[in-house]
Amino acid sequence: MGHIRILCIGDVVGVTGRTMFQKHIDQIRERYAIDGIIVNGENSAHGRGISSRIVRFFKHNGVNVITSGNHIWYNKEIYSYLSSATDLLRPANYPRSSPGIGVTTFECAGHIVGVINLQGRVFMRDHIDCPFRTAESALSFLQNKTNTIIIDFHAEATSEKMALAYFLDGKISALFGTHTHVQTADERILPQGTAYITDVGMVGSLNSMLGMKKEPIIEHFITQLPVKFVVDSSAPVLLNGVVIEIDTQTGKATRIERLSLLDTDIHITEDGD
Numbered sequence: 001m002g003h004i005r006i007l008c009i010g011d012v013v014g015v016t017g018r019t020m021f022q023k024h025i026d027q028i029r030e031r032y033a034i035d036g037i038i039v040n041g042e043n044s045a046h047g048r049g050i051s052s053r054i055v056r057f058f059k060h061n062g063v064n065v066i067t068s069g070n071h072i073w074y075n076k077e078i079y080s081y082l083s084s085a086t087d088l089l090r091p092a093n094y095p096r097s098s099p100g101i102g103v104t105t106f107e108c109a110g111h112i113v114g115v116i117n118l119q120g121r122v123f124m125r126d127h128i129d130c131p132f133r134t135a136e137s138a139l140s141f142l143q144n145k146t147n148t149i150i151i152d153f154h155a156e157a158t159s160e161k162m163a164l165a166y167f168l169d170g171k172i173s174a175l176f177g178t179h180t181h182v183q184t185a186d187e188r189i190l191p192q193g194t195a196y197i198t199d200v201g202m203v204g205s206l207n208s209m210l211g212m213k214k215e216p217i218i219e220h221f222i223t224q225l226p227v228k229f230v231v232d233s234s235a236p237v238l239l240n241g242v243v244i245e246i247d248t249q250t251g252k253a254t255r256i257e258r259l260s261l262l263d264t265d266i267h268i269t270e271d272g273d
């Protein structure tokens, strides 16, 4: 009995995000005495999607579960891996027939941790199932397996993220938001013991648009014409996440701490992914 500490990292964007992640992960793990790592990898290949090679990269660097979101479908190479994987999630509220699963468990310091990936519907393009009802059925699936459950809620609207967190307060250990790539400063423990942050942020270039080069995006806003989005590889690079401490006896969060690391001395070399 005791506490476990889980590190949750926001959307890792392309080679820039991966290089930054690899450079700092060992130090973070040691400094915060991390027992388990959850990373959102939906943008880890070229800023959109993920490849099986990148899944191996994350696993090699100690990641237990990779979560995702709307961009998971971009790289079709991953579909076959998704279909059999228990360490790479797609949002649970996509149609049942879509590849992959949205709920999993992993072992962490002798304790089972449940992870649920969900996606919002407010200001999001995909017409998926209700995240609230999907969360309820995922919880009933996990409840006889563990009292320690963490949700990555991949959503745009603060209201939807906060509403789901309050709806599940006391039933889960933590809910962290992803998708906006901008870290919010509202991390706290809700009244019934669920740790919460509206968005953990990203791992990517600071002077970018959500990790992508800003110029084409500005051009798109001005001209309304389609443009090609390119991963920004310029320094400084940002690494955002939260450390959540959970009492394994109760499954409740005892602490949530926001991480925001800036590396000005990092050189990104292009690669195949």
Ligand SMILES: [Fe+2]
Pocket: 011, 042, 043, 069, 071, 179, 180, 181
């Ligand atoms: Fe993202």
Ligand SMILES: [Fe+2]
Pocket: 042, 069, 070, 071, 154, 179
């Ligand atoms: Fe997203």
